[in-house]
Amino acid sequence: MKLRGMLEGVDAILFRDHKLRPQAIFRQIYKKGVRDLEMYQTFNCGIGFILAVPEDAAGKILRRLNGDVIGKVTPGRGIVKIESAFSNRQVEL
Numbered sequence: 862m863k864l865r866g867m868l869e870g871v872d873a874i875l876f877r878d879h880k881l882r883p884q885a886i887f888r889q890i891y892k893k894g895v896r897d898l899e900m901y902q903t904f905n906c907g908i909g910f911i912l913a914v915p916e917d918a919a920g921k922i923l924r925r926l927n928g929d930v931i932g933k934v935t936p937g938r939g940i941v942k943i944e945s946a947f948s949n950r951q952v953e954l
Contacts, residue, residue, distance in 0.1 A: 867913060872937025875908075877944035879931045883907045888947070897945040897952045906946065 867873075883906040891900055900906060908931065914922055919930060941954040 868934075868937075868939040868941070870936065870939070871934045872940045872942055873913075873932055873934055875932040875941070875943045876930075877946055880929045881907050881931055883946050891947045897948055897950050898954075900947060901943050901945070901952050901954060 887900065887904060887906050890904075891897075895903075911931065912922065912926075912928075913934065916933075922928065923930070943952040943954070945952055
């Protein structure tokens with residue numbers, strides 16, 4: 862994930878529960894023993910394109926694009942925190 866340029870002074874937290882679930886091929890790879898961190902460093906696991914928008918504009922944009930909220934931005938140190946779709950672990954990139 863190439864979010865680093867957007868994350869000066871903030872962290873991105875990607876939620877486990879949203880409608881952009883990893884495709885079956887990613888679950889098969891994970892079951893072969895690839896760890897959560899490697900899954901998210903190597904593959905996008907089904908998240909191909911995101912928009913970062915102000916929270917008060919999200920509803921209108923979601924309705925127009927038929928999208929879903931997959932995370933949030935919080936004050937931080939430029940870290941991407943992912944609630945893994947494969948386990949109960951949190952991955953930090």
